[in-house]
Amino acid sequence: MSSESSVLTAAPRTSAWLQPHRIVLILIAAALVLASVFYMRWDWLPGYLPIAIGGIWRTIWLLLASAGLGIMLAIPLGLVQATGPKILSVPAKTFCTIIRGTPLLLQVWLLYYGLGSLFPQFPWIRESFMWPYLRQAWPYGLLALTLSFAGYEGEVMRGAFAGVARGQLEAARAFGMSRWKIFRRIWLPQAVQRALPTLAGETVLQLKATPLVATITVVDVYAVASRVRQETFVVYEPLLLLALVYLCITGIIVFAFRKVEGRIPTRLG
Amino acid sequence: MMKGLKIAAAALMLGVAGMAAAHAEEIKVGFSPEAYPPFYTQDASGKWGGWEVEIANAICGEAKLDCVLTPIPWDGLIPALKTKKIDAIMNSMSITEERKKEINFSSKYYNTPTVVIGAKDQKFDATPEGLKGKVLGVQVSTIHAAYAKKHFGDTAAEIKEYQTQDEANQDLAAGRLDATQADSIALGDFLASDAGKACCDLKGEVAPDDEVLGLGVGAGVRKEDTALQERLSAAIKAIRDNGKYAEITKKYFDFDIYGAASQAN
Amino acid sequence: MPAVHPSRRTKLSDFLAAVFGHGTLGLLALEPPGRGSFLLLGLMNSIMIAVGATILGLTIGIAGACGKLYGNPVIKDLCEVYTTLVRAVPELVLILLLYFAGTDLINRVLAVWGYPPADINGVVAGIFVLGVVQGAYSTEVLRGAILAIPQGQIEAARAFGMPLMLMLKRITLPAMLPFAIPGLANLWLIATKDTALLAIVGFNELTQTTRTAAGATKAYFTFFMAAGALYLALTLFSNLILGRVERWARRGLPSVGGAA
Numbered sequence: 018m019s020s021e022s023s024v025l026t027a028a029p030r031t032s033a034w035l036q037p038h039r040i041v042l043i044l045i046a047a048a049l050v051l052a053s054v055f056y057m058r059w060d061w062l063p064g065y066l067p068i069a070i071g072g073i074w075r076t077i078w079l080l081l082a083s084a085g086l087g088i089m090l091a092i093p094l095g096l097v098q099a100t101g102p103k104i105l106s107v108p109a110k111t112f113c114t115i116i117r118g119t120p121l122l123l124q125v126w127l128l129y130y131g132l133g134s135l136f137p138q139f140p141w142i143r144e145s146f147m148w149p150y151l152r153q154a155w156p157y158g159l160l161a162l163t164l165s166f167a168g169y170e171g172e173v174m175r176g177a178f179a180g181v182a183r184g185q186l187e188a189a190r191a192f193g194m195s196r197w198k199i200f201r202r203i204w205l206p207q208a209v210q211r212a213l214p215t216l217a218g219e220t221v222l223q224l225k226a227t228p229l230v231a232t233i234t235v236v237d238v239y240a241v242a243s244r245v246r247q248e249t250f251v252v253y254e255p256l257l258l259l260a261l262v263y264l265c266i267t268g269i270i271v272f273a274f275r276k277v278e279g280r281i282p283t284r285l286g
Numbered sequence: 287m288m289k290g291l292k293i294a295a296a297a298l299m300l301g302v303a304g305m306a307a308a309h310a311e312e313i314k315v316g317f318s319p320e321a322y323p324p325f326y327t328q329d330a331s332g333k334w335g336g337w338e339v340e341i342a343n344a345i346c347g348e349a350k351l352d353c354v355l356t357p358i359p360w361d362g363l364i365p366a367l368k369t370k371k372i373d374a375i376m377n378s379m380s381i382t383e384e385r386k387k388e389i390n391f392s393s394k395y396y397n398t399p400t401v402v403i404g405a406k407d408q409k410f411d412a413t414p415e416g417l418k419g420k421v422l423g424v425q426v427s428t429i430h431a432a433y434a435k436k437h438f439g440d441t442a443a444e445i446k447e448y449q450t451q452d453e454a455n456q457d458l459a460a461g462r463l464d465a466t467q468a469d470s471i472a473l474g475d476f477l478a479s480d481a482g483k484a485c486c487d488l489k490g491e492v493a494p495d496d497e498v499l500g501l502g503v504g505a506g507v508r509k510e511d512t513a514l515q516e517r518l519s520a521a522i523k524a525i526r527d528n529g530k531y532a533e534i535t536k537k538y539f540d541f542d543i544y545g546a547a548s549q550a551n
Numbered sequence: 552m553p554a555v556h557p558s559r560r561t562k563l564s565d566f567l568a569a570v571f572g573h574g575t576l577g578l579l580a581l582e583p584p585g586r587g588s589f590l591l592l593g594l595m596n597s598i599m600i601a602v603g604a605t606i607l608g609l610t611i612g613i614a615g616a617c618g619k620l621y622g623n624p625v626i627k628d629l630c631e632v633y634t635t636l637v638r639a640v641p642e643l644v645l646i647l648l649l650y651f652a653g654t655d656l657i658n659r660v661l662a663v664w665g666y667p668p669a670d671i672n673g674v675v676a677g678i679f680v681l682g683v684v685q686g687a688y689s690t691e692v693l694r695g696a697i698l699a700i701p702q703g704q705i706e707a708a709r710a711f712g713m714p715l716m717l718m719l720k721r722i723t724l725p726a727m728l729p730f731a732i733p734g735l736a737n738l739w740l741i742a743t744k745d746t747a748l749l750a751i752v753g754f755n756e757l758t759q760t761t762r763t764a765a766g767a768t769k770a771y772f773t774f775f776m777a778a779g780a781l782y783l784a785l786t787l788f789s790n791l792i793l794g795r796v797e798r799w800a801r802r803g804l805p806s807v808g809g810a811a
Contacts, residue, residue, distance in 0.1 A: 038625045117740075118786035119779045120747030123758055127775035130456060134771045137461045137485075152421075152462045154446075225641040232751070234446045239643065243361065244447070247427035250388045252365045256648050260640045267639035319753050321767045328767050332589040332760065357673075359753040362651070369655035371671070452766040481769055 053257065061249045062258075065241065072241035073262060079227050079237060080266075083159055084220055087166025092205070094167060095174025109171065116168025122229050124165060129157040129233040158230030166223050173215050177208035210281055217274035221267050238262055310352035313514070315342060315505075316372035319357035320450040323475045324538045325378050337538045341395060342376040344530050345505070348521035360450065361427045364388055367508060374514065375506035378469065380429045382500035390509050392518035394502030395531075397545030400430060402489045403473050403482075404465035405458070412467070412490040414441045420464035421446060423454035430467045433498045438467075459485045467492065471543065502545055575770035579777050586764040590774075593760030594781050596674070597746040600756060603678035605742050608685025609735070613724075615690030616697055621715065630690065637687035642748055649680040650752045673754040681745055685738060692734035696727035729801045736793040743785055757781060 094113065097105040116124070136142050136151060150156050181204055189199045228239030236244075242259040246252060317334075321327055325338040334355060346353035353374075358366045363379070366372050367389055381391040402412035402422075410416040418441040424431040426447040434445050446463065448454040454466045455473075459481045466473070470491070476482040492499075505522075507515045525531045526544070535543060581587040618630040637645065654671045661669055704726055708718045750759035757778055765774035 036624060039628065042625070042628055114787075115779075115783060118783040120744040120758060120782060122747045122750065123761070123775060123779055123782065126758075126762065127772070127779065130453065130765070131772035131775045133460045133462065134456060134769075137459065143461060148461075154462075221639065225639075225643075228641050228643045232449060234448060239641070242644075243426070246365070247361050250364055250385075252368070253648070253652055256644060260636075260644055260648065263641055263644065264636070264639045319755070319759065319763055321763065328763055330584055330586050330589065332586075332592065332755075332763075357753045357755065359751065362752065365651050369651055370658050371651075371654055450766065456766075456769070456771070479769075 057254050058251050059254060061245055061251060065245050069238065069241050072236060072238035076227050076237040077266065079159060079162060079230065080224050083162035083166055084223050086163045088170055090163065090167035091170030091174050094171030095178050098171065098175040099178035113168045113171045116165055117172065121161065121165050121226050125158065125161040125229050125233060128161050129154065133157065154234045158233060158235045162226060162230065165226065169219060173212050173219065174208060177212040178204065180211050181207045213278055217271060220270050224263065224266055224270065310350050312352040312354060313373040314356040315353045316356050316358040316363050316366055316375045317377040318360035318363065321452050322378065322472055325472065337534065338376060338378060340534045344525050344534060345518060345521045348524045349517045360425065367506060374518065378503050379506050380500035381502060381504045382429055383497060384432065389506045390515050391504035391506055392515055393522055394504045395522050396543045397502030398543055399470045399491050400433065400467065400499055401470040401473055401491050402465050402467045403477060403486050404489045406485060406487050408464060410489060412492045414438055417442045417465060419443045423448055423457055423463040423466040425451045425454060425468065429499050433492065433495060434467050436498055465489060575773040578768050578770050578773060589760050589764055590757065590777060590781065593755060593757035597743065597756040600674060600677045600681060600746045600749065601742040604681035604685050605739050607678060607682025608689045608738065611682065611686025612689025612693045615686060616693035619690065619694050620697060634687040634690050637684055642684055642745055643751060645684055646680050646748055646752060649683060650676055653679060677749045677754055681742060684745065685742055688738055689735065692738065693727065693731055696731035697723055699730040700726045729804055732797045732800045736797065739793065740786055740789060743789065744782065
């Protein structure tokens with residue numbers, strides 16, 4: 018089972034997945050899991066299960082909302098950087114540089130504690146209909162995550178838009194398509210298709226960024242785990258379970274993107 | 287690289303006063319690096335001072351210990367103690383039954399009432415009925431968080447947990463909280479500040495609950511470190527007796543914050 | 552490098568003065584009433600950790616990439632497990648796990664051998680934790696770069712009977728460098744920003760010093776903006792240097808190489 022297989026593994030990939038050493042590894046992993054189930058403390062779990070599930074939903078919700086809003090911002094950001102006039106492309110590039118050049122944790126705190134401390138100086142903000150939302154923490158968390166995603170994806174979309182072959186756009190123009198129609202039918206679909214493989218990775222990175230909002234009192238799954246740690250003084254178990262939860266969500270994201278990519282024809286031009 | 291590490295180590299030990307006796311035993315005292323005036327304050331160069339720092343140094347000096355203040359976030363203090371990252375906690379940590387299951391405490395070195403403060407423009411008091419529908423902020427993993435959940439959990443609109451009390455105060459000033467519950471001295475200090483004066487006032491002391499609120503603040507030590515526990519307790523008694531405690535306290539307060547003598551455990 | 556920060560800082564204070572008025576800007580001064588020097592200390596700590604973590608990450612990355620490409624099946628699978636786990640779990644969770652569990656484990660091992668608990672300070676722990684995270688990403692970057700080397704070069708080396716280590720030193724590493732530099736540059740930028748996460752474990756890096764300074768002075772906006780400017784300055788300065796390094800590494804290669 019040793020070295021001679023290393024040269025030849027590529028060809029019989031699927032059938033050879035369950036090699037002898039893998040079975041041993043899986044057994045060791047299973048033993049570790051069993052040991053942690055029996056030798057670690059899990060008695061806190063039933064009591065916290067409801068709020069843990071609430072936390073998981075909030076994490077997923079934050080991820081979907083920020084990624085969705087972020088990509089909507091990223092498309093114009095990428096487009097103006099690829100073709101726009103200077104007056105639009107320079108601010109867009111500056112925005113992306115600032116977002117990508119500073120830590121998200123700092124952005125979150127700047128928005129929540131920095132901006133939040135400026136608001137009460139203006140009485141009209143307190144009286145406006147926005148105040149009940151501005152009082153809560155999640156809008157700041159969502160805003161910070163959205164801007165961050167837009168900053169990173171803006172850069173990806175710029176590359177994707179710039180990468181679409183010029184000839185196609187010229188051909189579309191020659192057919193007398195309107196600019197909007199060219200964008201909608203030719204340019205955007207191809208740019209999205211180019212960006213899709215990186216998008217899966219970026220969405221996983223976004224998932225990994227969501228726990229930062231726990232530092233501004235948003236109760237996501239990370240915050241629930243912290244609460245368990247603080248209330249029960251159990252140190253590692255909640256963190257291990259938390260890691261497992263993130264691992265599962267990552268798995269779902271990767272799987273979902275693979276499905277989407279599979280449905281799109283591989284090569285258009 | 288070596289030099290760099292030394293600088294960083296020095297940076298980590300900000301606020302260590304030169305108390306070291308010639309062959310004193312070194313222990314690491316954990317505290318959370320956040321302003322908690324007047325117990326923990328930080329000057330412009332990043333050096334830590336305040337009542338509790340001075341008292342900690344006095345206790346260590348008395349116990350012939352070389353104490354190195356080690357910054358650990360508040361919610362990581364007990365795990366850090368148990369995993370031997372630090373050897374003692376002196377961070378205004380109250381002695382409670384819940385914590386005593388995990389660690390031991392020296393005898394107390396201060397005990398002050400717990401109060402609720404809130405927005406000036408709202409009139410309510412520190413009772414479950416008074417806090418009905420209010421958003422209450424507390425610091426995570428404190429006696430105040432435990433108390434608020436137990437007594438106000440059913441009536442308050444929401445109990446928000448903050449990493450530091452300073453951030454809860456900040457949110458109270460920003461109008462995102464209606465009230466916050468904490469130690470009377472720490473909140474008194476905030477109420478005396480410009481931001482505190484502008485926004486908030488005292489709503490009252492909470493009803494007593496010794497089981498949750500504990501019997502004062504002590505130095506936390508590992509369960510097996512009974513020698514250290516006794517040494518610290520003896521040193522606390524010694525500085526109470528020789529007047530050092532009163533001398534330090536006089537600089538910060540116009541009354542004795544030790545509380546009733548009979549409560550010592 | 553020190554020459555950069557003071558000039559950045561004066562420009563920054565001009566900018567802030569225009570936006571916020573002069574009230575809180577004195578707090579950024581370098582002399583004691585101001586907390587500028589404290590912020591710079593934090594920046595220095597951040598840079599130190601980022602450098603250490605990148606070096607450790609690269610070391611792990613080289614080992615991991617070689618393990619994935621040339622190791623036996625067990626090593627290959629273990630490397631795969633490592634990179635998958637680390638890349639799927641948030642850095643924040645890993646930092647908490649490794650920071651507490653890591654030092655606990657080391658001390659337990661030391662106790663078994665009869666040594667007193669080791670004094671693991673924040674810098675070492677920070678470098679270790681971020682290094683392990685960086686290692687997973689650099690494994691992938693380096694693996695990709697090694698695969699991008701024209702196969703003939705490696706085959707030629709094998710044909711000459713070069714031992715693996717010599718081949719690594721003379722052929723593989725130099726040849727993959729132009730392909731790896733863009734990815735590694737990106738990792739360095741991520742490392743500088745990931746140091747901010749150590750604020751969660753109370754380490755005195757730039758974000759933590761900013762947080763305490765802001766808490767003590769109540770000038771939250773001013774301090775967070777100042778810290779943002781410092782991070783941005785670090786990023787832009789790094790970009791400048793990394794651009795040069797990339798040009799140097801790509802010397803002699805056709806200008807439209809594979810490193811896109």
